[in-house]
Amino acid sequence: MLRRLTPVLLTLMVVALGITALAARPDDGTPRRSADFVVLVGAAGLRWDDVDPRNTPTLWKMAEQGAIGSLSVRSAHRPTCPVDGWLTLGAGNFAAWNGSRPGGGCPASGVTVEEPDGIGANLPDQPGVVAYNQDKLAWGATPGALAESVRCSVAVGPGAAVAAARPFGRVDRYESSLPADPAGLLGSCVLSVVDVGTVDDDDPAVRAAQARQADARLARVLAARPPRSLVLVAGVSDTDTPARLHVVVADGPGWDGGWLTSPSTGRSGYLQLVDLAPTALAALGRPMPERPFLGRPAMTVDDRPDDLRTAIAAPADADREAAAQRRVAGWFFTLLAAAQMALAVAVLPLLRRARRLAGPHSPAPVSRRVVAVVELLLIAAALAVPAALLADAAPWWRGHHAGWWFASVTALLIVGGTAAVRFTPGHDRTLGPLGAVAGLATLVVGVDVLTGSRLQLNGVVGYSALEGGRYAGLGTVGLGVFIAGALLCGGWLAQRVRRGWRPAVLVTVGGVAVVIVGSPYLGADSIGAIALTAGVSVAAAICTGGWLTVSRLAWATMAGLAVTIGFALVDLDRPAAERGSLGRFLAALGDGTGGLTVHRSSTSNFQTLVNSPLTVLALAGAALVWLALLQPWGGLLRLFGIYPAIRAAMAGTGVAAGLGGVLGGSALDVAGAAGALVVPMAALAALRVLDHSTDRTVPDGGRGGGEGGAGPSGGAGPDGARPSGGPRPGGAQVSGGPAGGAVPAGRLRSADGAGSASGDAGAAPGRPGPPAEDGVAAHPPIPGQVTPASTEVPAR
Template identity: 75%
Template sequence: MLRRIAPILLTLVVVALGVTALAARPQSPPARQSADYVVLVGVAGLRWDDVDAERTPTLWRLAREGSIGSLSVRSAHRPTCPVDGWLTLGAGSFAAWPGSRGGDGQCPPVDVTVEQPDGIGANLPDQESVAVHNQERLPWGTVPGALSESVRCSVAVGPGAAVAAARPFGRVDRYAPTLPADPAGLLGSCVLSIVDLGTVEGDDPAVRAAAARAADAQLARVLDGRPPRSLVIVAGVSDTQLPSRLHVAVAHGPGWEEGWLTSPSTDRRGYLQLIDLAPTALTVLGRPMPDRPFLGRPAESVDGRPADLSAAIAEPADADREAAAQRKVAGGFFTLLAVVQVALAVAVLPLLRRARRHAGPYGPKPVPRPVVATVEVLLVAAALAIPAALVAEAAPWWRFAYPAASFAGLTAVLLAAATLLVRLTPGYRATLGPLGAVAGLTMLAVGLDVVTGARLQLNGVVGYSALEGGRYAGLGTVGLGVFAAAALLSAGWLAQRVRRGWRPTVMVVVGGAAVVIVGSAYLGADSIGAIALTAGVSVAAAISAGGWLTLTRLAWAAMAGLAVTVGFAVVDLGRTPAERGSLGRFLAALGDGTGGLTVQRSSAASFDTLVNSPLTVLALAGALLVWFALLQPWGGLMRLFGIYPAIRAAMAGTAVAAVIGGLLSAAALDVAGAAAAVVVPLAALSALRVLDHSADRTQPGADRPAGGGPDGSRPDDGGPDGGGPDDGGSTGGRPGGDGPGARSSAEVATG
């Protein structure tokens, strides 16, 4: 009875850990009014490398006294051209002006029709069609002008500001085409003012410097005319060409002194999004949010900025360079990884065919040992490629003249060192030795990065980019796949070293810790990943002591993931709308009838990822190798699973977690591809070693260790319940077969 209910009890423990990890999150400070006026100043294309004490003295002083950060200007279009950026600023959600992009990646200037029928306000005749385009044809349901609709009166200076301040029907309350010589009266006529100070564009440093100097001179007039108790926010509201970049964000006013800007939408110190500016303005003014919530969240100022302004500004400028380099390097890295792993999969096939050593005088000639040893080392290196690339982010490779070559060289050195470390591990010659060493190193690398703030993932080649606007903190898609695979394989390797009855407990302890790391808002901050990993750990715990992945066990794992989802949903829906996570916001959207937009966005993102990601190739190539080679009678994986049921459990749990994680997070096969990059090479290597000993015999009276081999292989592993050779597709004990009498002495003694 205890053995029957143990998996149930252990699954409940995993569910409890998952809900606890997801429910615990930092408390957001209460929203408070901190100013009577807000002035939003936009300079399209302005980056932190355009700012210095001599060229832009006004902006330099504003940054020294206020709070600064890197601004991600994502909108509904990529790149975010100036008119898209201004429209997104006023909407508080991703928006786009129809036909605003150039065909060559260059952005046209802001060219909108602004009518002034009464000399006070203005009218945008195209605004109604723009509103229809955003609400009906784009998947965010954005309401252009939602910011202006939330205040009684707003001021716009310049055409870009008119786009941001226009109400949904096109009316701008107060408008001036250019900044007056003395703007005090205009800026003080409404609680919200939006000012367009032009564009800084191009790659010529002299041209950019002149444009930044002109914008700074106008900014000085804005500051001279600002109303009392006002908050001034300066933002580089858009890109001007491909590729996208990070831009300037400065907030200056009461309560915003000498700090870093951040927001709950990024959860990363020094980063905020363009869509955060609208809710920030309303929060500062003490105004309620619109009926259809903004996608952005109110920004805030946090401590920790260096006292030296030059050092402080160097951080966002360096982050912009890193993000720009990451975009160029990431595609090439994953494409090369996919090519190498596919080539290794092809190379392994003939080795698998000839790896089984025949006891009789006839049979194929075995592959020379040096060749097998070389392929094994290459498989270890392939499994360590992503962790090595992650650790390479600790060095500033993007600052060199040739970033791609610098990253490649650094990653190659780290990969060689990690492979050598695994090769020199005392247990390397054991069947599961490389698997345990690689899984442990991978789990350690990713786990330490997450625990210490995920610094290596942000703008990292194998992490996520702040330019994409999807994630800024915690565990990314690739990190989730790699960490889930490494955690479950580590748990399986440890579980195989203990008695069968304790294996589910080991799985739950290690897997539960991984669930907490993935799901905690303080660490991985990935609620979808925690739910998927909970299901994977439940599967692994259920079959780690023996048996296969049946529909009943799969259903039980699905119920465990569903239990975590429901538990977290109940907690998340109980929070205020501003504090809810992605799951709570989605469920709330289902309640008010807008959940279909979220489903549409997720489906589009998933399809785009499926078609364009090199990780899709990794996932499909790994699945083909496993199904058509490793799981075949000659492939060795069935025998490996029969002898080591805990490893079988770990790989089954990884597959479940990767599939669920990809489906729920709209990442298609990216999670599965990242997991396959670690699991498939290790599975092929372990299968080769099992096949190499498949014809060995345990000599009568041989000295069997009482506790089994060093990797946990024990005499009681035989039989269907224990996952012995009968579970591995035995051939009935024929000469050279895999029957119960064919248990390898090398496998018993060394694993």
């Protein structure tokens, strides 16, 4: 009865942990009505390094008393040209102008603004722009949605006209330039949009002059602002490539000091351009449009330094780091993929010659020094991504040669991590390096997530605030490494306990990992948590040995579906503004707009599959596993037979990484990051299993340790250690005592820590003895018999 109830209890445990992680969400503190008027002031290209107390005194004073942040100006096109930025501001969604972009740059022509009556204005191109965004682009944006949500709006300047135009092109009130006294104009409507100019020159002196002119216009706006008004100043777009982070400042009732943030970023001090429209409507107390904005209302967080110079230094530094990250990340993953492919080629001949064969014609074994060097290189390759993540703790991006500084720091960390694994107790055991590397990787990513994911933000193996996809929690690469590390750790620990306890160990370790990945306070990745739940369920189902039967697959599927359905029900019960990605998708399916989400996900998957270097890592790792390691001479099948918990952990990693990448819109990126850790460790463990597959040693009478016990004098040492007895001429060895003679009555045990027959078998018939670890029993020897190395029961 207990054995029958075990799958049910473990399934319930996984479900409970998963829903606990996903259901609890922090209070987002959505702002209520705080102003009677909102004035949106835009300056295309304005960055924090343009702001100082002498050149821009008005903006400096406004930042001192208001809330500040870094603005990501992502739109439907990259780079975000000024016209795209203004259009995205008015749509509250990723939008783009439908003009041609030669060479990936910005359109040369300006926007046509007609003034037929001297009061308002008309944009004749606006209906075509609306059709282009809704029919051709994946985001389904509605340009003019912000203006449609208020009774009256004012626009000053051509850029502001693009943001304030209604979907049919009408601007309620328009002035081509800011009047000397704009008080009457700004007080005529509850919403005003003002274009104070562009800061786009590469010459520092000219750029400073442009910022000074924008600051002078801002001073006139602030002097004429209506009572109880909220003024938002934003650098609404890029002006060149690559993309940068820009200025955003909020000043008004309830916006006194602090950092700006929003639920769309989940990170203090970061805001998206699409957040400005819902922020304006929330401050005015107006309802959101029928087609929801992609952005969320902004709020303040009170942990900003008192000194403004210190506070401004943080977003300016983040801008430099994000710009350097884009340059370095591409070549890092390219070099990593090339290095792992070269290691795969180097491992192939070692796999073919690792297994000793009896007879005079067997190939000579590879030098132990060569094998040791390759093992260290495999460990270093597996630690490359965790080391690169840890390297972001150093300010490498501040130097003139940021790439070289990053390479130097990462190389030092790889060397240090490899040395730590090499000198870890138990390194000579078959699973010693695998457990140590998995533990290090899980520790690095887990500690970063628990401390706010500071290393992943704008990190080389993290995510960039410039891309606009994620600002907090676990990124794509971090998710892949954490999935692989956590499941391998769980498999390594499960292999060291009795067979009946293995599912509980895997579920415990995997359940904690699900909480870390899915909790909105930590990893904030609901899709990753659901995928990891499926992987943990599969691993727990087969960790005791045997195949993935229909009943086991059914329990694993039920656990994954239960977590998904439970979270969906909890998420749908929340208000629309507080729902997560799964709840928004299900709500979109209900109102008929779910096709846009599916289209965006499929487009993202295809683009990532074609352009990402991690795709090469995933495909190269899969090729090495399928064409080499899983072949009869590859050693992985023997490893799986002797260590079923490791087989379960690797199978669960494949399931979780595949689901997490496809459902999250990152194609094979999660699998590539996981493979960068798993494949080198699988190759190393397979080499060791093959190297010791023909060893015959005499253990110390009783039962061995979890991965192999110590033998008597002249017998086997710890698992994976070379026996200290006599040589093995012709690939054979005589199992015996100190003199190497006849075998005394006792039990045989292979040096890889298992009996000569692999699999979860019982004791040999006719000779009861103590149960063997790893679920493997050794066969009793015949006294006085010489056991050649070729006498071996194949792994099942």
